[in-house]
Amino acid sequence: MCGIVGIVSDSSVNQQVYDALALLQHRGQDSTGIATAEGRSIHLKKAKGQVREAFRTRDMRSLLGDYGLGHVRYATRGEAANELEAQPFYVNAPYGIVLVHNGNLTNSRELERELATVDHRHVNTGSDTEMLVNVLGSELQSLVGGGELDADRLFTAVRRTHERIQGSYGVIALIAGHGLLAFRDPFGIRPLVLGRRTSERGRTEWMVASESVALTGSGFQVERDVAPGEAIFITPDGELASAMTHDSPVLLPCAFEYVYLARPDSVMNGVNVYESRLRMGERLADTIAEYTPSGAIDVVMPIPDSSRPAAMEVARRLGIEYREGFYKNRYVGRTFIMPGQQERKKSVKQKLNALESEFRGKNVLVVDDSIVRGTTSREIVEMMRSVGTNTVTFTSAAPPVRYPHVYGINMPSRSELIASGRSIPQVNEALGSDFLVYQEVDDLQRAILDGSSIEGLEMSCFTGDYVTGSVTDEYLRWVEQTQLS
Secondary structure, three states, X not given: OOEEEEEEOOOOOHHHHHXXXXXXXHHOOOEEEEEEEEOOXXXXXXXXXXXXXXXXXXXXXXXXXXXXXXXXXXXXXXXXXXXXXXXXXXXXXXXXXXXXXXXXEOOHHHHHHHHHHOOOOOOOOOOHHHHHHHHHHHHHHHHHOOOOOOHHHHHHHHHHHHHHOOEEEEEEEEEOOOEEEEEEOOOOOOOOEEEEEEOOOOOEEEEEEXXXXXXXXXXXXXXXXXXXXXXXXXXXXXXXXXXXXXXXXXXXXXXXXXXXXXXXXXXXXXEEHHHHHHHHHHHHHHXXXXXXXXXXXXXXXXXXXXXXXXHHHHHHHHOOEEOOXXXXXXXXXXXXXXXXXXXXXXXXXXXXXXXXXXXXXXXXXXXXOXXXXXXXXXXXXXXXXXXXXXXXXXXXXXXXXOOOEOOOOOEOOHHHOOOOOOOHHHHHHHHXXXXXXXXXXXXXXXXHHOOOOOOXXXXXXXXXXXXXXXXXXXXXXXXXXXXXX
């Protein structure tokens, strides 16, 4: 999971990309980067850390041009601490291409061999994004020869890129002197939203981003989602062309986007994230009522922030008082997307503080968006015990996470997932809670899809069914052995 944005503007684009990335900061905190195009020149700056830490006035002054792109990184391949793996990635042929990618390629081993032996291109890191930009560059170079680039050739190159890569990918690329390209994997696993606005001079300006909040927060009107398997090309003058570049696309977006990753004020694939979380609470409440002893709950509390809508609906539906007893330090990043188990564990107590008067002597039901490794959940239960909570009923708005996620979320190893190989009573014991209730898989799917035209969801971390059909047991073993969490 990362955040990406591309803008074609009628004026200097550097500050616009910066502001849009700040709206997507929740999607990645490891590193960030911005690239802009000025005629046939590409200007690029990337660094470790968050957006506000990475860019200085001198950096912004050097990012010249009216169209550009940006990235905030949450590492799922390679190493979070490696500055070489920060995006965007650049290749100089053909034309000069700079690219950002949200997702994860599941055939990176094969691509690395092909690039070396067939394309004769060098990659300098373990990043699948660097492989992707080289595959796109190689396919485009084979088509243009000495001719001029046009949309048809570009879309053919994207079609050939689809044929070579597997996994999840939302992609935005600058092609020096020509414009901005965006395309999405044929399953639509990772989100990509298109918007437009009219400049003061009457020209059409465009933005493509991971979430609608980046568009609406920047004054753009949401046009639509980029469709699975679709490619969009926008010239520096704001002329847009699009084409379907895959023969059999199907929309199966990642369920975890709605559970946790996206901001609640975003709309993706036509689904309002906030409303989907309310529906998760409604369905979770019914399961809580079925499995929790009558009278075992005095108050309902959320683990801030992403579980708040679900917790409010749980309290309303069960007719139990809703309270907020956990207070969050806004200056500590999202624990789930921090690299390394020790870093996550250390940050839990820095991030949350329990208000003793809300817990002492009470039977408390807490709602979290999900339980992944259990690190945060165990610390929260211990915190509640330390301030005198009578009983702890721990609930999750998502089902048990039992399987690795290989499409762009950092859950590579079954051994680190607290629900893998454990029954719910065993997870309850491991967490130290008195009662534990999870959302049912079917209820989560219905909560997200209610009222939408989406055909299904990517739910592999809950079910073990990988929608791309190319994820083998051998691949999962390799991921567990080679990728850090």
